[in-house]
Amino acid sequence: MTAPRTGGRWIERWDPEDETFWKESGERIARRNLVYSVLSEHIGFSIWTLWSVMVLFMGPEYGIDPAGKFFLIGTATFVGAFVRIPYTFAVARFGGRNWTVFSALMLLAPTVAALAVMEPGTSYSTFLLVAALTGVGGGNFASSMTNINAFFPLRRKGWALGLNAGGGNIGVPVVQLAGLLVIGTAGAGHPRLLLAAYLPLIVLAAVLAALRMDNLAPVRNDTGAVKEALRDRHTWIMSFLYVGTFGSFIGYSFAFGLVLQTQFGRTPLQAASLTFVGPLLGSLIRPVGGLLADRFGGARITLATFVAMAAATGLVILASAQKSLPVFLVGFVALFVLSGLGNGSTYKMIPGIFQAKALAGGMSGEAAAAYGRRLSGASMGLIGAVGALGGLGINLVFREAFLSTGSGTPAFVTFLGFYAVCCLVTWAVYLRRPMATTAPAADDSVKPQLTSV
Incomplete structure (x- = not known):
């Protein structure tokens, strides 16, 4: 099944939709690659x-x-969103295992750079440049999701993609907890301790990927798939919805501590002791969003999530206006949890949408599954990149709100309006008039409707 090629271990045949292949060897290999x-x-x-x-x-x-x-x-945030596009296509060009090793080692650059400049007296432009370098870490998500998407069958993608993304998202609260540990023990004057701790972890991740992961030879560069994904309206509709889920998660993750300091006068230690809670819960629940989407349909779970996010935003607006920190924390943490659920359900929708289109076009069986993998793999990087730009939008809206009013309340009003639009789009496109498939009745095992994606 495997054949050596220059640059790493390659698997020549990969057919996860074949249940015999999956049970005999595919599941074990896929799970191992998922872990690393x-x-x-x-x-x-x-x-x-x-x-x-x-x-x-x-x-x-x-x-x-x-x-x-x-x-x-x-x-x-911006650089991390931008580099997701080339990172997506790098998997097919270089192999998932090979690119994981390289992208892990790339994390040394921003970490070492921050270690060198993190002290008073450094120019603001230097800080901007080093902050931009950390964007390479955002690209890892796109390549990782594209790679894992190819390893798993459609019936398991919600779980696998949710677990992969959720485990990655937990990196947000972990670094915040590590920062809290440093501030609480050594004080706010020792940021280099946190940076130094990540250097061996980066090397360890690269070494383990080199030793334990595989490349899939069937995953090739396909410029036709990219062009087709760019032309497909569902790529851009799902990008918009992902702005609402992942854009919220990453934007709030970046901004939470700074909002607590600026609007509620928390000290660095007090802010750090609270900021990790929301991202942690949002990360842990992302696989649950995928599982719920597998069972009840991604569109239904996504719509319910946006409705709940609008309600939670209303609570945050009330707390922000009344300067009530306890109520504010309840509403803000709820936004993290709900965005995590929505992250899992929206990403589950992507492969199902394209397979449903294949079935509607007369394909069946493995042909439809292959079409779904091909188009979803090409679109995931684009959707992930646009979605991550939502995080940039959140931080820019916060910046403008604090500049003009000294409060985050106008920003939350803006977010409430956006979630209302997301509700309308999800219902109108994927629930009000779902695309009917024309697949043969005998092919029920691979006949998803858009209402179940």
Whole structure:
């Protein structure tokens, strides 16, 4: 089944929809690759969101106001979103295992750079450049999800993609907890301790990926699939919905501690002791969103999530206006949990949508499954990149709100309106008039409807 090629271990035949193949060897190999993919993506998320912690170390001696700090973390968000596009296609060009090793080692650059410059007196432009470097950690998500999508059959994608993404997302609260540990023990004047701790972890992730992961030879560069995905309206509709789920998760993860400091006057230690809770719960529940989507349909779970996110945002607006920190925390943490659920359900929808289109077009069986894998793999990087830009939008809206009013309340009003639009789009496109398939009745095992994606 395997054949050596230059640059790493390659698997020549891969057919996860074949139940015999899956039971005999496919599931074991897929699970092994999933484990080490999660580890590498986890470290990538930690490095990408590093500046959500670094700004907590930056006291008055750094001479950077809240608006400048929001722009720092917004820069990291933007670069992380942009590099997701080439990272997606790198899997097919170089192999999933090979690219995981390389992308893990790339995390050394922003970590070492931050280690060198993190001190008062460093210019703001230097901080901006180093924050931009951490964007390579955001790219790891796109390549990891594209790679794992190819390993698992459609019936298991919700679980596998949810677990892969959730395990990666946990890198956000972990780096925040590590920052809390440093601030609580050594003080806010020692950010380099946190940075130094990540250097051996990065090397470990790269070494384990090299030793334990595989490349899939059937996953090839397919410019036709990319062009087709770009032309397909569902790529852009799902990108918009992913702005609402993942964009919220990553944007709030970057901004939470800074909002607590700026709006509620929390000290760095007090802010750090609270910021990890929301991202942790949102990460842990992401696989649950995938499982619920597998069972009840991704569109239904996504719509319910957006409705609940709108309600939670209303609670946050009330708490923000009344300056009630306990109520604010309840609403904000609820937003993290709900965005985590929505992350799992929206990503489950992607492969199902394209397989449903194949069935509607007259394909069946493995041909429809292969079409779904081909188009979903090409679209995932685009959807992930656009979705991550939502995080940039959140930080820019926060920056403008605090500049103009000194409060985050106008920002939350904006987010409430956006979630209302997401509800309308999800219902109108995927629930009100679902696309009917024309697959033969005998092919029920691979006949998803858009209402069940």
